[in-house]
Amino acid sequence: MQETVKVGMIGVGAVGERVLKSFLGHHRTQVAALCDVNEERLAEFAQKVPEADLYTDYLHMLNDETIKLVYLAVPPKYHSSIAIDILKSGKHILCEKPLANSIEESLKMKVLAERTGLVHAMNFPMAYSNEKLIIQQKVQAGEIGKLKRIEMNMHFTEWPRRWQQNAWISSREQGGFIREVTPHFIQLIHSLFGELKVIASFVEYPEDRESCETGFVARMELEGGIPVIFNGSSGIGQKEHLSMKLFGDEGAIDLVNWKDVILTKGDSDAESVKVEAKSELNLVAECVKAMDRSGGFVIDFKDGHQVQIVLESLLNS
Ligand SMILES: NC(=O)c1ccc[n+]([C@@H]2O[C@H](COP(=O)([O-])OP(=O)(O)OC[C@H]3O[C@@H](n4cnc5c(N)ncnc54)[C@H](O)[C@@H]3O)[C@@H](O)[C@H]2O)c1
The missing domain is CATH 3.40.50.720 (NAD(P)-binding Rossmann-like Domain)
Structure with missing residues (x-):
């Protein structure tokens, strides 16, 4: 036993x-x-x-x-x-x-x-998810063709989120959505396409020196110079919205709000991919x-x- x-x-x-x-x-x-x-x-x-x-x-x-x-x-x-x-x-x-x-x-x-x-x-958690598995399978099957570009957008109604109020998460020292949220997507990109190199990053901070960022824009690259753009902000008058979009020369895959996978090919309308429980x-x-x-x-x-x-x-x- x-x-x-x-x-x-x-x-x-x-x-x-x-x-x-x-x-x-x-x-x-x-x-x-x-x-x-x-x-x-x-x-x-x-x-x-x-x-x-x-x-x-x-x-x-x-x-x-x-x-x-x-x-x-x-x-x-x-x-x-x-x-x-x-x-x-x-x-x-x-x-x-x-x-x-x-x-x-x-x-x-x-x-x-x-x-x-x-x-x-x-x-x-995304490394174990069905969404990651589906995206990986589609990329490997050549459904989007050759990867041309990745764009990650993250916009938060407020930071910290209402359900996540604690002393550290809004601090510049160890909080903020760059520290809290981007690691998931950096890890996902590393596992799918290899390591990222940061070329330039512009971070916006409020006047209060203790508080975390309110926005950022960064340009990174994958091997071969494939551009990866991260863009984020808080205090936006809309519901929280996250999207990581992989653009290929034959199609694009968008991972929206962690769980919705949307595939676009050529001129066709975007298609919502059914995320079946496949990951074991x-x-x-x-x-x-x-x-x-x-x-x-x-x-x-x-x-x-x-x-x-x-x-x-x-x-x-
Ligand atoms: N993997 C994910 O999806 C995911 C999601 C949310 C948070 N996190 C990460 O998990 C960690 C915790 O986040 P959280 O949202 O649960 O924070 P939290 O503030 O809700 O919980 C942290 C807990 O640690 C306790 N603590 C602090 N110092 C301690 C110490 N020295 N010894 C024992 N306990 C101590 C606090 O009292 C608190 O209860 C962070 O690193 C955060 O980035 C990961």
């Missing part, structure tokens, strides 16, 4: 709630410990997993040798130091995106993670396979570091 994987969760906020469902839904994982510095939040979250041990100091959780996998979902500026302690404690790690809050931090994490030989996975990939299942050393599709810290390089260039070029 295969061993149960005991999981510890550090940071049980908004995204922790989503990932908890995946742990609870997998037959091999047992959420054995929860940690959060916010005692009220911890107590509320613990109602969903009454048997879990509770901690407000993650170092105490790491002393529990029965815990084999730690899921880290604290705000970005704490990722690096906590992830390093997790790896040093000999536990496998599943870390939230973005990997870190600077290139120096993400490099340190990648180097240590690779040295330990432990699983060092990241949560990029599941983040938690793939992490467990990687821990078992029996394959496992994970986006690792090396990938996370590559995303971080682009992310920091978008913010600082």
Whole structure:
């Protein structure tokens, strides 16, 4: 019989709630410990997993040798130091995106993670999605022909969004939609077409030096000079709208609001592609396979570091 994987969760906020469902839904994982510095939040979250041990100091959780996998979902500026302690404690790690809050931090994490030989996975949900699989299949089948250009537009009614109010997400230090949203699409583009290089990026900030960006426009390139344009803003009088459009010489595919895939070919009208449940990939299942050393599709810290390089260039070029 295969061993149960005991999981510890550090940071049980908004995204922790989503990932908890995946742990609870997998037959091999047992959420054995929860940690959060916010005692009220911890107590509320613990109602969903009454048997879990509770901690407000993650170092105490790491002393529990029965815990084999730690899921880290604290705000970005704490990722690096906590992830390093997790790896040093000999536990496998599943870390939230973005990997870190600077290139120096993400490099340190990648180097240590690779040295330990432990699983060092990241949560990029789109990598496991049916939408990504369909886009990948269509691109590989030549449905849009040769890729000519990618345009990513992201416009937010307000930032932070109404459902995402917390102290860090609007801060210039570690929040903003460039840090929060672009990593998903950078990773997606890397996985489909190879690495991005930032040519120029213009970021608009409000006068308040503590607050995150309100807009940006960036030009990047893929190998061979294929242009990739990212454009975003907040405070727009319309419903949040995200679109990543791949333009080819025979067609175009648009991924709208994470879940709608729209295909256009030649002069024909745009066609909505039915997204059937085809992807058999599941983040938690793939992490467990990687821990078992029996394959496992994970986006690792090396990938996370590559995303971080682009992310920091978008913010600082
Ligand atoms: N993969 C995704 O789709 C996705 C979606 C949303 C957020 N995220 C990422 O997940 C991370 C968390 O985001 P969130 O929206 O859940 O934030 P959140 O603020 O809702 O939750 C973070 C939690 O971490 C706790 N915390 C802070 N410092 C801690 C420490 N030292 N030890 C223990 N707990 C600590 C906070 O009290 C809070 O409860 C961020 O890196 C964010 O970018 C990823």
